[in-house]
Amino acid sequence: MRLPAIAIALCAALCAAAPPACAAQQDAATREDAASHRVLVMLRMPAPHFRPDSAYAGGYAEDGARAALRRTARELAATYKLTLVDDWPMPAIGIDCFVMEASADAPLEPVLALLARDPRVAWAQPLNQYHGLEADPLLQVQPAERFWHLSALQRASTGRKVAVAVIDSGIDADHPDLAGQLDRREDFVDDKPDTAEAHGTAVAGIIAAHAGNGKGIAGIAPDARLMGLRACWETRGQPARCNTFTLGKAIHFALVNDARIINLSLSGPPDRLLQTLLDAAAARGVAVVGAFDPQRADGGFPASYPGVIAVATDDDPRLLPAYALRAPGTDIPTSLPGGRWGMVSGASFAAAHVSGLTALLLALQPGTTPARLRRELASPPTARVSASGNSRAGRIDACAAVGRAAGACVCQCPTTTAATFELLP
Structure with missing residues (x-):
């Protein structure tokens, strides 16, 4: 029972020279602590009485009946060692609702039980706490919400504790949608682990941005644990750059630190060192x-390498190789350095979607092999090609994949009763 008081004291010390926002947080903490010691005691009002004069308005004025209830409330407070705080x-x-407070070290349950048996009390109850249900403002424009039914998926899984290594440029760990989401941060480029760069921050946000915090976007797997492994660097006006050595160090770090998923939103030539590390990843x-x-x-390397889950954008117009999957990758809202959000497009961000979705599956079935994950993610094969030439092969049915892993329907579930409809003339 002393912990809230200690927390408030620490908050007061830290806020001594802080701006007004900190004082507001301290006030909120004080209110919440006080509420945890309070009960509501309901006393029944006397039956309404009617007077024939025109002054009567049916209210509950400061008259003898109200004074009598207050006396009763004070007697109850004294009997059960409570302090009368307020009433309404x-x-x-x-009902007249009275707020009463117990001492900080007194458990509320016995007091509530005694009040419930007192004939003067209509009922007594705890002072419960509630919270607003804030939505992420950009959620409704996220393709993952429109096409994958992300909110429904996250009722089945949030990727809890699945370790995802984001091998990329630097991630803004102070971004409002990423604060606290990175378990590890390592720099394999120039020993500047706090570097915040656009590509890495955008990829990390798609995978694991906070969900339901009332800010920005919702990541695909908001409860996954990210390793921010900087193996690439950015130069103004140029795409992120990496090399064999920086990537090799980062992949090796991910392997020895028990990453379950490695996201490589990049492309380049085949490389023996990196291939050997990817073979080790598959073996693990x-x-x-x-x-x-x-x-x-062929999609380039590493996408074309056996065992890698290759991901193209959903709107890629070409007939893709059978091993390639399709995921949202165009006009994706995500996090950007400096606490900003913006729109990005490209296969890098389609891959980030699949890394997040893979984390949802692994949280439900931790022992699933990479090969089986690839099979679970793919829709049933089809040779259908749209008028634009865009093959539907490899398109992901996220609801079906998560539903199979959860052993239950997770979105657009059928009702238990059948209904029959007919066209009207």
């Missing part, structure tokens, strides 16, 4: 997700 008459339900059961390079027929 509620004539609409015939680590899922590697790579971005399908639209400039290369």
Whole structure:
């Protein structure tokens, strides 16, 4: 019972020279602590009485009846060692509600039990706490919400405790949507682990941005634990750059630190060192997700390497290789450095979607192998091609994949009774 008081004292010390916002937080903490020691005691109002004169308005004025209830409330407080704090008459339900506070070290349950048996009390109850249900303002424009029914998926899984290594440029760990989401931060470029860069921050946000915090977006797997492994660097006006050595160090770090998923939103030439590390990842059961390079027929490396889950954008117009999956990758709202949000497009961000979705699956079935994950993610194969030439092969049915892992329907579930409809003339 002393912990809230200690927390308030610490908050007071830290806020001594802080701006007014900190004082507001301290006030809120004080209110919440006080509420944890308070009960509501309901006393029934006397039956309404009617007077024939025109002054009567049916209210509950400061008259003898109200004074009598207050006396009763004070007697109850004294009997049960409570302090009378406040009250509010509620004539609409015939109740006067009194707020009473117990001492900090007194448990409320015995007091509530005694009050419940007192014939003067209509009922007594705890002072419960409630919270607003804030939505992430950009959630409704996220393709993952429109096409994957992200909110429904997250009722089945949030990727809890699944370790995802984001091997990329620097991640803004102070971003409102990413604060506290990174378990590890390592820099394999120039020993500047606090570097915040656009590409890495955007990828990390898609995978694991906070959900339901009333800010920005919702990550696909908001309860996944990120490793922010900086192996790439950014130069103004240029895409992020990496090399064999920086990537090799980062992949090795992910392997020895028990990453379950490695996200590689990048492309380049085949490389023996990196191939050897990817083979080691496959042997350890680590899922590697790579971005399908639209400039290369085979998707480039590492996407084309056996065992890597290759991901292209949903709107890529080409007939893709059978091993490539499709995921949202165009006009994706996500986090950007400096506490900002913006729109991004490209296979890098489609791959981030799949890394997040893979985390949802692994949280439900931790032992699933990378090969099985790839099969679970893919829709049933089809040779259908749209008028634009865009093959539907490899398109992900996220609801079905998560539903199979959860063993239950997770979105757009059928009702238990059948209904028959007919067309009207």
